[in-house]
Amino acid sequence: MAAGFTLSVYPWVYKAKYDGQGWVEEFQEKPHRTPEEEARMGDSDRASLLSLRNSFPDLPLINYTSQYGMGCFEGLKAYPQPGGGLKVFRPDMNASRFEASMKGLKMPGYPGDLFEKAVIQIVARNAALGFRPEYWKEWEANHFVTADSVYLRPFSLSEGGIGLNLSSFPWVVIAATPVGSYFDPDANSxxxxxxxxxxxxxxxxxxxxxxxxxxxxxxxxxxxxxxxxxxxxxxxxxxxxxxxxxxxxxxxxxxxxxxxxxxxxxxxxxxxxxxxxxxxxxxxxxxxxxxxxxxxxxxxxxxxxxxxxxxxxxxxxxxxxxxxxxxxxxxxxxGDLTLDLLKTLKGIQYGAVEDVHSWMVDVPLERE
The missing domain is CATH 3.20.10.10 (D-amino Acid Aminotransferase, subunit A, domain 2)
Structure with a gap:
């Protein structure tokens, strides 16, 4: 089981830059070995490799985001399914909110169609390298409370700048990491x-x-x-x-x-x-x-x-x-209602309950 949040960034990341006319997109494959090889690495070597994956030397360190918090982000997940697939939960909603957040900060809005396609592609490209969770039937026993998933973090980053200002030429970056239970199921609530x-x-x-x-x-x-x-x-x-x-x-x-x-x-x-x-x-x-x-x-x-x-x-x-x-x-x-809602929501996300509202979006995966 993965920890709540880890900075184990998956190899494929996505970047888009607003150039004044539109968004210039790029998928970038960071250094990696196979998941099995990485699991066998010593702590120091693995930390060094993960540090390379979290390095973006082409992005400015001093900018309106790092200096003043002038940026926004999203969080969404892809869930392993019983048949071996992966599905993303309501990416259209995250796309809409992300675009609204960027416009609320007076920067160019990142289009929802680009957001959805990029999110699906990031999950698919990493899954093709083996960086993905598999479905475990044992998760069903506690209604998937401790189940693993892929966490996706899209965020905006401004162009370089040090004075108080708005971002007119932002980047959008999307990275993926493994994630498990956020709250400790054994702790008090x-x-x-x-x-x-x-x-x-x-x-x-x-x-x-x-x-x-x-x-x-x-x-x-x-x-x-x-x-x-x-x-x-x-x-x-x-x-x-x-x-x-x-x-x-x-x-x-x-x-x-x-x-x-x-x-x-x-x-x-x-x-x-x-x-x-x-x-x-x-x-x-x-x-x-x-x-x-x-x-x-x-x-x-x-x-x-x-x-x-x-x-x-x-x-x-x-x-x-x-x-x-x-x-x-x-x-x-x-309580009974809380448990019922938990079981239903998690069940939909992990493919154990019928998705009557069509919230789950399939990730096309390479088949052997």
Missing amino acids: KAITTDMVRATPNGTGWIKCNANYVIPTLAKKQAIAQGYMEAVFLDSREGRFIEEGSSCNIFFRLKDGTLVTPAVEDRILNGINRRSVIQLALDKGVAVEERPISIDEAMEDGQECFVTGTAAGVSYIESLTHQGRTSVFNQGKM
């Missing part, structure tokens, strides 16, 4: 509110931009140091309404059975797993409300709580602590 502010009205909270992840990282590390798994952000104006987790959207199932999640506004990221879970809940006849939910309502009327995201999938929250007061959901165990 307690959450605590933070007094840090993730996003403010009329800001960049809706954009998946680099700078948005500084405060969530600090808040999550602080929560972990206090013995919790997750940090939960409240609104910046009143400090009363729940907005997001450190890197995920958040849901509460109330005692009347209604599933509530904060409405997507300019402070909250429009998560793709969020949208998918809402659809799956509606498919099951669950009443879903996208609206403000106060910390008091969540703690007093919440029956189940879970977070969603590309990394998190569907991960339950056993308790929520706010200003010294703790509410435990479903006696600290995963």
